[in-house]
Amino acid sequence: MEYVVMAAKAVVVFALVSGSMPFIVWAERKVMADAQARIGPNRVGPFGILQSFADALKLIFKEDVVPTGIDKRIFYLAPILSIIPALITFAVVPYGGPDLKLFGYPVGYVADLKDVGILYVFAVTTLGVYGIVLAGWASNNKYSLMGALRSSAQMISYEILLGLSIMGVVIGSGSLSLVEIVQAQATPYFGVIPGIWLFAQPLGFLIFLIASLAEANRVPFDLPEAESELVAGFHTEYSSFKFAMFFMAEYINLLTLSGVITTLFLGGWLGPGVDRFPILGVLYFSVKTVALVYFFIWLRATLPRLRYDQLMRFAWKVMLPAALINIFITAYWVAR
Amino acid sequence: MLKDIKDAVEQSLAIFRGLGVTLRHILRERRVTTQYPEQRPPQAFRYRGIHQLRLDENGKELCVGCNLCGLVCPAECIYVEGAETDNPEEERVTHYERFARVYILNSARCLYCGFCVEACPTDALAMTPQYELGEYHRRDCIYDKEDLIKNYLRWKDQAGYGIEWCHPEKLPEWTGHAEPLTPPSHAAPAIGEHRQ
Numbered sequence: 001m002e003y004v005v006m007a008a009k010a011v012v013v014f015a016l017v018s019g020s021m022p023f024i025v026w027a028e029r030k031v032m033a034d035a036q037a038r039i040g041p042n043r044v045g046p047f048g049i050l051q052s053f054a055d056a057l058k059l060i061f062k063e064d065v066v067p068t069g070i071d072k073r074i075f076y077l078a079p080i081l082s083i084i085p086a087l088i089t090f091a092v093v094p095y096g097g098p099d100l101k102l103f104g105y106p107v108g109y110v111a112d113l114k115d116v117g118i119l120y121v122f123a124v125t126t127l128g129v130y131g132i133v134l135a136g137w138a139s140n141n142k143y144s145l146m147g148a149l150r151s152s153a154q155m156i157s158y159e160i161l162l163g164l165s166i167m168g169v170v171i172g173s174g175s176l177s178l179v180e181i182v183q184a185q186a187t188p189y190f191g192v193i194p195g196i197w198l199f200a201q202p203l204g205f206l207i208f209l210i211a212s213l214a215e216a217n218r219v220p221f222d223l224p225e226a227e228s229e230l231v232a233g234f235h236t237e238y239s240s241f242k243f244a245m246f247f248m249a250e251y252i253n254l255l256t257l258s259g260v261i262t263t264l265f266l267g268g269w270l271g272p273g274v275d276r277f278p279i280l281g282v283l284y285f286s287v288k289t290v291a292l293v294y295f296f297i298w299l300r301a302t303l304p305r306l307r308y309d310q311l312m313r314f315a316w317k318v319m320l321p322a323a324l325i326n327i328f329i330t331a332y333w334v335a336r
Numbered sequence: 337m338l339k340d341i342k343d344a345v346e347q348s349l350a351i352f353r354g355l356g357v358t359l360r361h362i363l364r365e366r367r368v369t370t371q372y373p374e375q376r377p378p379q380a381f382r383y384r385g386i387h388q389l390r391l392d393e394n395g396k397e398l399c400v401g402c403n404l405c406g407l408v409c410p411a412e413c414i415y416v417e418g419a420e421t422d423n424p425e426e427e428r429v430t431h432y433e434r435f436a437r438v439y440i441l442n443s444a445r446c447l448y449c450g451f452c453v454e455a456c457p458t459d460a461l462a463m464t465p466q467y468e469l470g471e472y473h474r475r476d477c478i479y480d481k482e483d484l485i486k487n488y489l490r491w492k493d494q495a496g497y498g499i500e501w502c503h504p505e506k507l508p509e510w511t512g513h514a515e516p517l518t519p520p521s522h523a524a525p526a527i528g529e530h531r532q
Contacts, residue, residue, distance in 0.1 A: 031362065034361065034362040034365070035358040035361045035362050036361070037361060037366050037367055037368045037369075038367065038368070038369050039367055039369040039371070298355065298358060298359070298362070299355070301358045301362075302351075302354045302355050302357070302358045303351065303354065318344075
């Protein structure tokens with residue numbers, strides 16, 4: 001029975017995460033339009049909300065162009081490899097507390113990996129790089145390869161920061177389980193300020209935020225697909241539904257990373273009244289995650305793309321020392 | 337070292353300033369988009385759209401088929417075949433013996449420079465503000481004399497686009513908006529066929 005519940009939760013979460021993707025795309029186009037004094041999609045459905053579905057439908061019916069001289073197996077495998085990690089990361093992100101029960105079963109999260117929770121997140125998001133690198137490699141196109149090379153260098157650099165920046169949170173919480181990390185944020189500082197890690201770990205939060213932007217290939221770190229210099233980067237040669245899969249992976253990654261940031265730094269499902277009505281936790285989690293997604297879109301409307309050498313220098317010379325300092329300070333504070 | 341830190345702080349603050357700029361735009365909700373088929377952009381008083389062949393007050397054609405427009409046309413998109421007639425004046429299409437037997441204008445080749453209009457000695461040829469000229473077939477881009485006279489009939493009551501084409505006195509009446517019109521849908525003979 002437990003497995004049935006697990007499977008049901010997985011299906012629901014999978015459907016919600018992938019189902020929200022068209023709306024994130026729509027929101028991005030609308031917010032970008034707002035920032036640029038435009039209107040954005042407004043023809044398909046009310047406020048153009050069905051625009052993404054129209055686009056998806058169009059993409060499916062487009063010709064699937066397969067270039068010559070490619071490595072076919074890898075070419076087909078790459079989009080799949082890029083979308084699966086994006087989808088399965090959400091398995092460990094708790095969207096409701098352990099108190100959230102349905103028929104006596106905890107439904108606040110799909111799985112609580114007690115010993116490896118956060119490591120699982122990193123392991124899986126790192127797999128996403130393979131999709132990009134293999135796509136670039138298999139495409140038999142110099143622009144794709146350049147995009148893939150950049151992407152791998154960028155992701156390896158920022159993966160380290162991603163890991164180091166949450167060490168403070170892990171040390172402070174004393175656990176790798178995402179559920180326990182959220183629970184560690186329940187006690188308020190000085191009895192009034194919410195006990196979320198954002199306030200105790202501002203530096204860690206900032207580094208994690210920037211690193212996850214790079215991890216999700218978002219502006220200002222969208223070098224792998226820098227359209228002004230690399231055509232479309234790693235997905236230059238992809239068309240039709242295979243392109244749609246890369247596109248989906250990108251936006252689901254955005255949502256997933258927002259969920260992870262919410263969990264680690266913004267107190268996940270925690271909020272006023274959540275201990276009496278656990279269902280409120282899902283609402284709090286959603287609100288925080290959506291706010292973060294909005295922030296990322298807002299950031300995209302604001303910032304230009306970094307140059308490649310700036311990106312690498314920033315990672316290794318600024319962010320890495322900052323992350324290390326953050327760890328030492330936290331360790332001192334905990335050991336004290 | 338101290339300068340580096342100062343620069344870094346300043347540049348970091350610049351990010352937040354940038355975020356403030358975009359946020360201001362998001363909140364202000366100013367829109368510059370013109371929702372095209374429903375709203376139309378304002379047009380200049382002397383906008384050069386598709387041509388018209390004007391008639392005079394008696395309903396006679398002004399064009400005498402002199403082919404000056406065809407000669408001056410840089411894109412060679414106008415083909416005129418003038419002819420003369422011995423008919424009595426009431427049966428003629430113009431007031432003169434000369435008239436344009438064939439007048440073909442290829443809107444796909446035309447670059448809307450307006451030279452033809454300037455060249456016209458009888459002020460028969462003029463332009464209209466009509467710009468929706470897309471067609472599915474090249475053959476539909478061929479306007480013959482009838483089509484161009486139809487353009488005149490459509491536009492003659494519109495301020496500034498009637499007999500007194502672009503007359504400065506008409507400027508105050510000009511609304512800056514052209515009414516959408518349906519382009520000719522019939523198939524006219526290709527321009528090459530007349531050349532032979």
